[in-house]
Amino acid sequence: MRRKVANRSFPKAKEAVEREDKQAKKVVKEGVSEYFMFSVEGTETIPNGWSKRMSAVNADDVAFDIVYRLRAHQYGPRPVRFFTCKNDAEHKLGESPLPNGVVRIFRENGNDGLSYLGQQSLSYVPIQADIEVNLGPDDLVVYEQRKTHTTRNNVQFGAHNHVSGWDKNQRWAGTVRNYHTKPITFKLRPLLKGDVELTAARTISFDYQTIETELQVEQRGTTDYPFTASIHLGANAKQNRVRLRSP
Numbered sequence: 350m351r352r353k354v355a356n357r358s359f360p361k362a363k364e365a366v367e368r369e370d371k372q373a374k375k376v377v378k379e380g381v382s383e384y385f386m387f388s389v390e391g392t393e394t395i396p397n398g399w400s401k402r403m404s405a406v407n408a409d410d411v412a413f414d415i416v417y418r419l420r421a422h423q424y425g426p427r428p429v430r431f432f433t434c435k436n437d438a439e440h441k442l443g444e445s446p447l448p449n450g451v452v453r454i455f456r457e458n459g460n461d462g463l464s465y466l467g468q469q470s471l472s473y474v475p476i477q478a479d480i481e482v483n484l485g486p487d488d489l490v491v492y493e494q495r496k497t498h499t500t501r502n503n504v505q506f507g508a509h510n511h512v513s514g515w516d517k518n519q520r521w522a523g524t525v526r527n528y529h530t531k532p533i534t535f536k537l538r539p540l541l542k543g544d545v546e547l548t549a550a551r552t553i554s555f556d557y558q559t560i561e562t563e564l565q566v567e568q569r570g571t572t573d574y575p576f577t578a579s580i581h582l583g584a585n586a587k588q589n590r591v592r593l594r595s596p
Contacts, residue, residue: 427486447474514584523574544586549576
C-alpha cells in the first residue's frame with residue numbers, strides 16, 4: 350500500500366515542480382561597477398521572519414573533472430576526491446557570479462533514483478573562477494610511501510671535535526593504487542620542512558616548502574613515484590626551503 354501511494358505521489362510532485370518552474374519569475378543579472386545585482390521582476394510578498402528561495406541559475410550537462418588530492422597538512426593522511434569546474438561559458442555557466450550557497454552532489458543509482466554523495470558550502474564565486482567541491486576521503490584510492498635507503502655524508506666538525514652539521518640522503522618509493530573502474534588523476538602536494546634538495550620526475554615547486562606532482566593512474570592499476578631527498582642538517586642547513594633537481 351505504501352508503494353502504491355508513493356507511486357501516485359511522484360507524478361503529482363513532478364507536475365507541481367514543472368508548474369512552479371513555468372510560473373517562476375525571471376531573475377535579471379546586471380554588472381554594476383565591481384558589484385553584481387540580481388533583480389526580480391514584479392513584486393514579492395514575504396511574511397516577517399520568513400525567507401523565500403528563487404531560481405537564479407539553471408544549467409544542464411555541466412562538465413566537470415574529478416581529481417584526487419593528497420595534502421596531509423590540509424586534508425589529512427588519505428586521498429580526497431574533488432569535483433572541479435569553472436564558472437565560465439565552457440562549463441555552461443559564467444553568465445554571472447554565483448552567490449554564497451550550498452552545493453549538493455547526487456548521482457543516478459541505476460534504479461530510477463539518486464544517491465547522495467556529499468555537499469559543501471561555497472563562498473561567492475566570480476566569473477571565470479574555479480569551483481571545487483570536496484567529497485571527502487576515498488578508500489578506493491591509496492597512496493603508500495616507504496623509505497628504501499639512507500646514507501649520511503658531508504659531516505662537519507665544530508668545537509671540541511663535535512659534529513656540527515651533516516647531510517642525510519634518502520631514497521623513497523611512492524605508489525598510487527586505483528581500485529576504481531575508471532582512470533583517475535592524482536595530485537600529490539607534500540609539505541617538506543628544512544633545507545631539502547629533492548630529485549623527482551613530473552614534479553614542480555608550488556612554494557618554498559611545497560612541491561606538487563600530478564600522476565595518471567589507470568583503472569584498477571598502480572603508478573610509481575620514486576624520488577630522492579638530500580636533507581641538510583645542523584650547520585649544513587642554510588635556509589628553510591625545498592630545491593628541485595632534475596633526475
